[in-house]
Amino acid sequence: MTRAATIAFGLALWWIATPALAQDTERGRELYDRWCAECHGTDGAGEGSAAAYMMPRPRDFTTGLYQIRTTANGELPTDADLVRVIEDGMPGTAMPGWESKFSDDEVRDLVAYIKDFSDFFELFGAPEPLEFGDRPGADAEALAEGRRLYEQIECWKCHGDRGRGDGPSAPTLQDDLDFPIRAADLSENWNFNGGGRVQDIYRRLRTGMDGTPMPSFSDLIDSGFMTDEQMWYLAAYVRSLSPPERPRVRDVIAARRVEGRVPAAADDSAWNAVPPYYVPLVGQIIEQPRWFAPGVDGLYIRALHDGATLALRVTWHDPSQSPDPDWLEWQGWVAETVQPAPEAEPTALLPDRLVVQFPTAIPTGRERPYFLMGDSRRPVYLWEWSSDAGAHEAWASGLGTRAPLDGGDLSAAAEWEAGAWTVVFQRPLAAADTATTLSFRSGVAIPIAFFAWDGSNGESGAQMAVSSWYSIYLEEPTPKTVYVSPVLAMLVTAGLGVLVVWRAQRREVEGSSQQ
Ligand code: HEC
Ligand code: HEC
Structure with a gap:
């Protein structure tokens, strides 16, 4: 049958099948309108009332393009694929997982209903899943082979040498609907849309992620360029770019006491004495102007002190070393995509920034300042760093009231490498001016919070990523007394x-x- 004949035949089938189908999908419609329409739109076109705050945008079901499939590039997903993605959600995006919310029957009704938004499912019938072979073991040699392929197939052009989404093509990427799309950060597999296990990664490599610039590489196997086994090695290599486990979030950051001076350089081996503490960040969506598409989603923190000075080493992934003219166009796309558009002119190059927040004095009770830069009753003391002006101390009594403090003993060294910033702050424990500035003491939990801005993502002012309060605890010296x-x-x-x-x-x- 020619393509036109197939379509005509399909349309005829669709005509006959529609009344019955409408009945099957009635319950799906109710669930959909209640739980999905705010994002995906009542008409399924991805333009619900909340959609304009999201990047990536909710799926437009009328296009028939789906990312998380077991079918070949360009094919529709199977029902099982849709069930899985609805139950698991898409980590790293606004798409929630619904497994605990709906029964199996309800999910099936939803699948029937969203398929109804596109004629393609009726026209082309049930798609065939690809055959995936068994996963071979991956030793060091296999990982090295995976790395070789990563270079040879030029995954780094989008994902960067270390996988942090900072390849030279990254600032140019758009999806099929012309929205900006980030090359995934391959060193944070917990954010992979289709799951972070080796078999999930292998499937994405075989099927591609339709509607996005992420290609399918099955043709490299078909053409004999590489074997199926090598594809598994590549997937295992990608998996090895992330830590074995998703980092655990702990309330208290321990600052280990070191002998001699604390390190000033980011690469000093003394930092290895302490594990990194992971602090997740989210968009600031409490006060206007809100920000729903933060560039920085977490910080890795290490802290040391030597009895006289506190040193804090903060690392975070950021594919752009802002202010970077290569990302200016991207900044404009983000401003057009995410509402409300950033305050700053998209034509202005903005710096990257980090703020570490403390109370102005160690609280005696459980009271802490308001986490968003304090208020007039309880102000906050800040360590500020920006990629264009270095580090200084500041003070605030509410969002937008920040005032720099003169003098001060804060110093910082910063470096950006392969898609990650590392900033090392140092400050004497004792404050020069105790009225505005916190004096650090060992043996007590001191509140600490963090804010980060990705300039190339158009972030400035209140449009930033925020954490809640954590604590930092400076270890007491080991007593000098004998054993x-x-x-x-x-x-x-x-x-x-x-x-x-x-x-x-x-x-x-x-x-x-x-x-
Ligand atoms: C809070 C917003 C939000 C809600 C509510 C929501 N979704 Fe989504 N959904 C998204 C976003 C955003 C994406 C696209 C993510 C991407 O492109 O990476 C998406 C993608 C999808 C996809 C595409 C999967 C693929 O393989 O490409 C399906 C299917 C889906 N959603 C189904 C649903 C269903 C069914 C519901 C209701 C039970 C629902 N969604 C509710 C935001 C939402
Ligand atoms: C042209 C640019 C481009 C190239 C080349 C590319 N990717 Fe991607 N890749 C992307 C984009 C964009 C995404 C994000 C898709 C999304 O978020 O929906 C992505 C996502 C991914 C993901 C995350 C999957 C998930 O479930 O979210 C993995 C893993 C990945 N790519 C691996 C690779 C590997 C390995 C290669 C080389 C064989 C490669 N990519 C080549 C652009 C590219």
Whole structure:
């Protein structure tokens, strides 16, 4: 049959099948209108009332283009593919997972309903999934082979040498609907839209992600350029760019006490003494102007002190070393895509920025300043760094009230390499001016929070990425006294216990004698 005949035949089938189908999809429509339409639009065209705040935008179901498939490039997804993506969601995007929300039947109804938005499912019938072979083991040699292929096939052109989405083509990428699209950061597999396991990555390489610049590489196997096994090695190599586990988020950042001076350079091996603490960031969506498409989604933090100086090493992934003219056009696209458009003119090159926030004094109780730069009752003390003006201290009593502090002893060294910034801050523990500036002390939990701006993403002012409050705890020095035997320690503890009981009894006696 010619293509035109197929379409005519399909249309005829569609005509016959439509009334029955409408019945099947009635429950799907109800669920869809309630749970999906705000993003995907009542008409399925991806333009719901919330869509303009998102990057990537919600899927336009009328195009029949789907990213997470087991079918060949350019083909429709299977029902099982749609069930899976609805249940699991698309990590790294606004698309939530619905597994705990809906029964299997409800998900099937939703699948029937969203397929209805495009004629292609009726026209072309059930698509065939590709055959995927078994995954071979991957040793060091296999990973090296994967790396060789990564270079040879030029994945780095979009994803960058270390996979952080900073390749030379990255600032030019748009999806099929002309929206800007980031080359995925391959070193954070928990954000992969279709899952971060080796088999998920392998499938994306075989099928491509239709509607985006991410190609399918199945033809390289078909043409004999590489074997299926080598494709698995490439997938295993991509997996190896991320840590074995998604970093755990912990409330307290421990600043280890070091002998001698704290390191000033980012690459000093002394930093290896402490593990990195991961702090996730989200768009600032509380106060106007809100920001829904933050460029920075997390920070890796290490802290050390030497009894006199605190050193903080903050690393984050950012594919652009702003202000970078190569990203100016991209900045304009983001401004057109995400509403409300950034305050700043898209024609202005903006710097990257980082702010570390503390209270102005160590709180005695549980009270902390308002996490968004404090308020008039409880102001905050800030360490600010920007890629065009270096580091300085500041003070704020609410968003937009920031005032720089004169003098001060804060210093910082920064470097951008292969899609990541590292900034090392140093400041003496004792403050020069205790009225505005925090004095650090060991042995107490001190509130700490973070803000980050990606200039090339059009971020400035309140349009930034924010964290909630965490704590930093400067370890106490190991006592200089000689070794205390465990038995002696027990006796001391027991003695302290006796002391506590004795004092409590005395207070009781004193109390009763006063009555
Ligand atoms: C908060 C917004 C939001 C809601 C609510 C939402 N989605 Fe999505 N959805 C998205 C976004 C954004 C994408 C596109 C992500 C991308 O392109 O990487 C998407 C993509 C999809 C896709 C495409 C998957 C693929 O392989 O390309 C399907 C299917 C989907 N959504 C189904 C649903 C269904 C069904 C519901 C309701 C139960 C729903 N979505 C609710 C935001 C949303
Ligand atoms: C022309 C640019 C381009 C090239 C070349 C390219 N990619 Fe991608 N890749 C993308 C884009 C853009 C995305 C993000 C798609 C999205 O977010 O929907 C992506 C996403 C991915 C993802 C994430 C999948 C997921 O589930 O979210 C992986 C893994 C990946 N690419 C691996 C590779 C590998 C390996 C190569 C080389 C064999 C490669 N890419 C070549 C542009 C490219």
